[in-house]
Amino acid sequence: MNERQRQIIAAAIPLFLKEGISVPTSRIAKVAGVSNGTLFNAFATKQDLLDAIYRATKLSMFAAFPPPEDVPFGRHQLRSSWDTYLTWARAAPDDHKVMHLLKDSGLASAEVQAEIEELSAPHAYILMKAWEQGTIRGPSIGFISDVIFAQIDLVISHNLTGADEDLAFDMLCNTLGIDTP
Amino acid sequence: MNERQRQIIAAAIPLFLKEGISVPTSRIAKVAGVSNGTLFNAFATKQDLLDAIYRATKLSMFAAFPPPEDVPFGRHQLRSSWDTYLTWARAAPDDHKVMHLLKDSGLASAEVQAEIEELSAPHAYILMKAWEQGTIRGPSIGFISDVIFAQIDLVISHNLTGADEDLAFDMLCNTLGIDTP
DNA sequence: GGGTAGAGTGACTAGTCAGTCAAGTTGTCT
DNA sequence: AGACAACTTGACTGACTAGTCACTCTACCC
Numbered sequence: 330m331n332e333r334q335r336q337i338i339a340a341a342i343p344l345f346l347k348e349g350i351s352v353p354t355s356r357i358a359k360v361a362g363v364s365n366g367t368l369f370n371a372f373a374t375k376q377d378l379l380d381a382i383y384r385a386t387k388l389s390m391f392a393a394f395p396p397p398e399d400v401p402f403g404r405h406q407l408r409s410s411w412d413t414y415l416t417w418a419r420a421a422p423d424d425h426k427v428m429h430l431l432k433d434s435g436l437a438s439a440e441v442q443a444e445i446e447e448l449s450a451p452h453a454y455i456l457m458k459a460w461e462q463g464t465i466r467g468p469s470i471g472f473i474s475d476v477i478f479a480q481i482d483l484v485i486s487h488n489l490t491g492a493d494e495d496l497a498f499d500m501l502c503n504t505l506g507i508d509t510p
Numbered sequence: 511m512n513e514r515q516r517q518i519i520a521a522a523i524p525l526f527l528k529e530g531i532s533v534p535t536s537r538i539a540k541v542a543g544v545s546n547g548t549l550f551n552a553f554a555t556k557q558d559l560l561d562a563i564y565r566a567t568k569l570s571m572f573a574a575f576p577p578p579e580d581v582p583f584g585r586h587q588l589r590s591s592w593d594t595y596l597t598w599a600r601a602a603p604d605d606h607k608v609m610h611l612l613k614d615s616g617l618a619s620a621e622v623q624a625e626i627e628e629l630s631a632p633h634a635y636i637l638m639k640a641w642e643q644g645t646i647r648g649p650s651i652g653f654i655s656d657v658i659f660a661q662i663d664l665v666i667s668h669n670l671t672g673a674d675e676d677l678a679f680d681m682l683c684n685t686l687g688i689d690t691p
Numbered sequence: 692g693g694g695t696a697g698a699g700t701g702a703c704t705a706g707t708c709a710g711t712c713a714a715g716t717t718g719t720c721t
Numbered sequence: 722a723g724a725c726a727a728c729t730t731g732a733c734t735g736a737c738t739a740g741t742c743a744c745t746c747t748a749c750c751c
Contacts, residue, residue, distance in 0.1 A: 333728095349616060351532075353708055364730045369710060433614030435530060467681065468674035472664060476681070479660045483653060493649035500648065500657070503684040514698090534738055545700045550740060693751090700745070707738080716729070721722100 330385065333371045337361045338382050342427045350379070350436055376438060383437035386421075386428040387445045393417040397451050402459035404507050410452075411481060411498055418485050425485065449474070466506040476504060511566065514552045518542045519563050523608045531560070531617055557619060564618035567602075567609040568626045574598040578632050583640035585688050591633075592662060592679055599666050606666065630655070647687040657685060 340361035344352045354375055358368040372378040394413050400406065418425040431437040456473055459465045467473035480501045489497055499509065521542035525533045535556055539549040553559040575594050581587065599606040612618040637654055640646045648654035661682045670678055683690065 354710085355708075365709095365732090366711080366730055367728080370728075373710090375709065429614070430616070433610070434616075435611070466677070468670050468677050469668065472668045472670065472678070475664050475668070476661060479664065480657060480685075483656050483660065487650065487653045487656070489649050489653065496647070496649050497653070500685045500687075503687070504661075504681045506681075506684065535740085536738075546702095546739095547700055547741080548698080551698070554740095556739065695750085696748090698745105698747085700743100702742100704741075705739095707736105709734105709736090711734075712730105712732095714730085716727105718727085719725090721724085 330381070331371075333363070333367065334381065337363065337368055337371055337378070338385060341378060341382060342386075342423050345382075345427055345430065346423060350430070350434060354378075379431060379436055380438050380441040382427060383431045383441055384445060386424040386431075387448070389421065389424055390414070390417055390428070391448050394452070397455045401462075402455055402464050404502055406455075407477075407502065407505070407507065408498060410477075411501070414478070414481050415484065415494075418481075429482070464507070473505065477501065480504070511562070512552075514544070514548065515562065518544065518549055518552055518559070519566055522559060522563060523604050526563075526611065527604060527607055531611070531615060535559075560612060560617055561619050561622040563608060564612045564622055565626060567605040567612075568629070570602065570605055571595070571598055571609070572629050575633070578636045582643075583636055583645050585683055587636075588658075588683065588686070588688065589679060591658075592682070595659070595662050596665065596675075599662075610663070645688070654686065658682065661685070 337357065341352075341357045344357055344360060348356075354368055355365050357378075358365045361368070368378075372381060393416070394410070432442070453470055453474060456465065456470050460467065460470060460473065465473060467476070480497065484494055484497045502509065518538065522533075522538045525538055525541060529537075535549055536546050538559075539546045542549070544552075549559075553562060574597070575591070613623070634651055634655060637646065637651050641648065641651060641654065646654060648657070661678065665675055665678045680690065
């Protein structure tokens, strides 16, 4: 990922959010301040651009998380992950939105989605251990993980902060069967 | 909504799911067994077709719910709504998927989304009363409602049934602060 | 029979857009 | 200075698509 690519991606993200993924590459190039040809020099196809954006936003999200520590999972660890994700999403709202847009519209290629999925393995492992030890509950790790992210995403889309956010966190703990301290 | 329109919508939904919303109207017309012109006779623009599909799927979902009764909200009522939504989504999986696709991709027009939103008012009212009486908890009715649907959608996408589904329901009850019987 | 209404048809148009390429620019090394 | 590579440019192309319209077909009525 070079400077040109970053520059084009930075221009493309707000455009995708404002005008939809169908915004022409020529418009993206213009807003990025480069020519049409340069855009296709940086990304061979529009699909490559979409995939690069999906990959970049996901990587930026994962990079926000500290490497998982091997301590027993509990309310405190969950709150820490909660805060990390929320902080990232609030600091880079466009990244967060476009990440979901690309995933939900099915326009991020299956290959890139699979490639990125692997990066969540270390975090899934933590959950797995907590699940096996009965610290958290749920029908499967995938479901638990999805429930966690879904609820945090709702906190974001509903603009919850302060006491509301704390209540939402408490609700999540109860969802997972983590006792209130 | 006449027969022609229903016929075109029925052809369009699987195409949108298989090939994306960008599938040409000419292909939709062909699969529906009508001419290009007839499609545009039934729907003035492609956007009108998208909106009609969104409206039709949402209406079909709301129609599955019995009119809300004025009984105290509780675990039983929640389970009933849970079952209704799950049954609908399992009976009409394409409708369920395309409904989310249109919403999440931002391709259902804001007008139609707002129009449909109003239909949820009676159900929101039930939640509102339960919320005011302390039967369920959460930072807002909108958040509570979204959490409920989000968790049921995850049950669907993870194909949970039987004991797994019951566990997921139990988790939802705990999210909302509804006691286990 | 003949006239009318209105839905249906599909070839066509006008426009769009992803992607190309020949020409131009910049930077580096000798 | 000159040779060369690497990058940039934007006009251009070909494929594609939403939407149109002049005409056809069918059903019904007088």
